[in-house]
Every structure is written in structure tokens, then in C-alpha cells.
Amino acid sequence: MIKLSDRVNLVKPSATLTITAKAAELRAAGKNIISLSVGEPDFDTPKAACDAAKAAIDAGFTRYTAVPGIPELRKAIAAKFKKDNDLDYEADDILVSTGGKQCIYNMLQAMINPGDEVIIPAPFWVSYPDMVLLAGGVPVIVDTTAENGFKLSGPQLEAAITPKTKLLFLNSPSNPTGMAYSHDDLAALGAVLKKHENVAVATDDMYEKILFDGKTFATIAQVCPDVKDRTITLNGVSKAYCMTGWRIGFCAGPRHLIKAMAKIQGQSTSNPSSIAQKAALAALTGPTDALEEMVRVYEGRRTWLVAALNKIPGVTCIMPDGAFYVFPSVQAWLGKKTPAGVVLKDDLDVCAWLLEDAGVALVPGTEFGAPGFMRISYAVAQATLEDAVGRIAKAAESLS
Numbered sequence: 001m002i003k004l005s006d007r008v009n010l011v012k013p014s015a016t017l018t019i020t021a022k023a024a025e026l027r028a029a030g031k032n033i034i035s036l037s038v039g040e041p042d043f044d045t046p047k048a049a050c051d052a053a054k055a056a057i058d059a060g061f062t063r064y065t066a067v068p069g070i071p072e073l074r075k076a077i078a079a080k081f082k083k084d085n086d087l088d089y090e091a092d093d094i095l096v097s098t099g100g101k102q103c104i105y106n107m108l109q110a111m112i113n114p115g116d117e118v119i120i121p122a123p124f125w126v127s128y129p130d131m132v133l134l135a136g137g138v139p140v141i142v143d144t145t146a147e148n149g150f151k152l153s154g155p156q157l158e159a160a161i162t163p164k165t166k167l168l169f170l171n172s173p174s175n176p177t178g179m180a181y182s183h184d185d186l187a188a189l190g191a192v193l194k195k196h197e198n199v200a201v202a203t204d205d206m207y208e209k210i211l212f213d214g215k216t217f218a219t220i221a222q223v224c225p226d227v228k229d230r231t232i233t234l235n236g237v238s239k240a241y242c243m244t245g246w247r248i249g250f251c252a253g254p255r256h257l258i259k260a261m262a263k264i265q266g267q268s269t270s271n272p273s274s275i276a277q278k279a280a281l282a283a284l285t286g287p288t289d290a291l292e293e294m295v296r297v298y299e300g301r302r303t304w305l306v307a308a309l310n311k312i313p314g315v316t317c318i319m320p321d322g323a324f325y326v327f328p329s330v331q332a333w334l335g336k337k338t339p340a341g342v343v344l345k346d347d348l349d350v351c352a353w354l355l356e357d358a359g360v361a362l363v364p365g366t367e368f369g370a371p372g373f374m375r376i377s378y379a380v381a382q383a384t385l386e387d388a389v390g391r392i393a394k395a396a397e398s399l400s
């Protein structure tokens with residue numbers, strides 16, 4: 001048998017996949033399962049993007065492109081950063097990759113040395129710690145609380161920094177909590193970073209466009225120009241333009257780092273799909289009415305869902321600012337007994353029980369470094385959401 005690398009053994013299997021597999025198994029057995037574990041929009045890719053992709057194929061735009069992306073897309077991304085974030089970048093400061101995920105991967109491969117510490121506030125997006133480990137780095141997880149909006153504070157950041165700290169991860173609006181850092185929140189973090197010149201910051205702004213209540217999006221390079229030359233701003237078209245399958249992400253940062261990341265990309269996957277790049281260009285420069293309508297629908301679902309969850313005994317849920325997730329606490333359920341006599345000892349048990357008894361698939365908070373919570377995605381139709389919440393409420397009544 002082929003012996004696997006030490007590297008691959010650093011990465012843990014995803015609990016999300018375990019839940020998905022279990023849900024599929026139950027479905028195959030004829031059970032009606034609602035999945036609220038999805039991480040992608042339930043809307044269609046804008047027509048302009050689809051048309052551009054078809055036109056690209058018809059025009060034979062089906063060959064290798066420049067590794068970091070076609071110049072017109074990199075220029076459009078630079079224009080996006082200027083327009084949306086008041087950030088000045090040139091096309092050479094931009095890298096286009098096969099999904100936002102690959103930008104993050106390239107960045108870590110290009111900047112992390114063995115033993116470098118990377119500060120990751122929890123709850124975190126599941127891939128950050130594993131990608132840090134694959135790069136030889138040491139994830140330093142800093143817990144945040146629902147009371148503080150799941151946001152890292154200046155003093156918490158200060159306390160986590162050591163001489164080995166290389167990078168801080170931010171993600172706003174957040175997957176899994178939906179919370180967004182305000183201008184003031186970022187200014188407080190920027191004040192700490194200003195004192196620690198060797199600490200870089202990666203901000204994952206993938207959900208930038210999905211922000212509610214009329215809030216204005218803020219990102220750290222814009223709020224704290226002093227740290228811009230050590231900031232990598234990561235974004236993409238997957239969530240805003242419902243293009244998860246097209247695999248286009250992008251980022252802006254210091255030119256030498258972007259070049260180094262492109263070198264890694266050039267020796268691994270090369271350019272992202274030529275056709276998808278044309279589609280992303282059309283999405284970024286096209287009409288925004290579909291996006292605005294989608295955000296309006298998400299906002300309505302969020303407001304309904306948070307209120308409905310808070311009515312269920314034992315569930316407490318704060319109101320997220322954006323994305324399409326809520327992250328309720330189910331700590332009050334721990335120690336209770338299900339009708340089958342199982343004592344729920346943690347959020348993994350809670351999610352397994354809700355899947356079995358209520359037929360609702362959710363992701364346990366432990367996956368995101370936050371035991372006692374669970375992530376609910378509302379990227380599903382309102383009727384499905386109402387069905388799922390009804391089932392959860394009924395299951396909750398059966399606990400003793």
C-alpha cells in the first residue's frame with residue numbers, strides 16, 4: 001500500500017462531508033431530509049455572465065491565458081477595488097485564481113515558513129487552519145464570543161501576537177457567523193497592527209456584497225492605510241454573483257507577494273478557466289439588479305429565521321449583519337436526553353440527532369472552532385426554511 005505523506009495527515013477530514021454523506025444515506029433510505037448545510041447561493045448566475053461564457057466558447061477563447069488572469073479582468077478587479085473600497089491597485093497587484101480558496105492557498109504557500117504563527121479568530125471558515133498547516137504554519141486560534149458579535153478585539157489581537165506571528169486572518173461578513181467588522185472595529189485592530197510591523201493581514205471579503213440593514217462595508221486596507229502594504233484583500237465572484245461552480249476568486253496585495261503567488265499558481269494549476277474569466281468579467285462589470293434583489297431576499301429570510309429560532313426553547317441566536325448563515329447557540333440543550341435515550345453531550349450530537357429525528361442537516365459549530373453552536377444556511381427557499389424550523393422546534397419539545 002502506498003504510504004501517504006506526513007503533510008496530508010495534517011489535514012483532518014471535514015465534518016461537513018460526514019453530515020452530507022449521512023444526509024445522502026438517509027435520503028437514499030427514503031427519508032425526507034432538508035439540508036441547511038449548503039454554502040452556496042440558491043440563485044442563478046447572472047445572465048450577463050452566462051452569455052459572456054457562451055460568447056467566449058463561440059469565439060474560441062478556450063486556450064491558456066496569462067497565469068494571473070487576463071489583463072482586462074485584472075483591470076476590472078482593480079476598478080472594483082477603487083469603486084467599492086476606495087483602494088488603489090494596478091492590474092499587476094491583482095491575482096485571479098481558481099476560486100477564492102486558491103487565492104488563500106497560494107498566499108499561504110508564498111508567505112508562510114515552518115513555525116510561523118497565523119492568528120485565526122474563531123469561529124472561522126473551516127479551511128483556514130488546514131491550509132495554514134499545509135503551508136507548515138501554526139494556526140493560533142483566538143476565541144471570540146457571541147456577546148462581542150463574534151469579533152476579535154484590539155486587546156485580544158495584542159495578546160495573541162508573539163515574535164513568531166506572521167499573519168492575521170479576518171473574514172467579514174463571516175462564514176459561519178454572518179457578522180461583519182465595522183469601520184471602528186477595524187480601526188481598533190489596525191491600531192494594534194501598526195505597532196507590529198512584521199504582522200501581515202489577510203482579509204477574506206468573499207461576502208462583501210451580502211450585507212444588510214443598510215450597513216456600509218469596511219475592509220482593513222481602506223480603514224487603516226498604514227497597513228495596506230502588508231494587507232492581502234481576498235474576494236471573488238462565487239457568493240455575490242452565484243458563481244460557485246465557475247471557480248473564480250481574486251485578490252489584491254503587495255506586488256512582490258502577488259508575483260510570488262502567481263509563481264506558485266504557475267507551477268500548480270496555471271490560469272483559471274479562460275471561459276470563467278470572461279464570465280467573471282461580465283459579472284463584475286454588468287448590471288447589479290439581480291444582486292440587489294438577492295440581498296433583499298436574504299435579508300428577509302435572516303430576519304424571519306433569527307426571530308423563529310429565538311422562540312425555540314434552548315436556542316439563542318444573534319442577528320447577523322450579512323452572508324447567508326446564522327450561528328445559534330444550542331448550549332442549553334447539552335445534557336438533555338432525546339426520545340431514543342441519547343444524552344446530547346455536544347453540538348456534534350445535536351446535529352446528528354436533528355438529522356436523524358428531524359430530518360434537518362446542519363453543520364456543528366465544532367467544525368468552525370466554536371463548540372456549542374451550529375451553522376444554519378438560509379440559502380434555501382423560505383418555505384423550506386419554515387419547514388426546517390418547524391421540525392427543529394418539534395424535536396426540541398421532545399428533549400427531556
Ligand SMILES: Cc1ncc(COP(=O)(O)O)c(C=O)c1O
Nearest residue numbers: 099100101125175206236238249
Ligand atoms: C469565507 C469564505 N472564503 C472563501 C470561500 C471560497 O470561495 P470559492 O468558492 O470562491 O473558492 C468560501 C466558500 O465557502 C468562504 O465561505
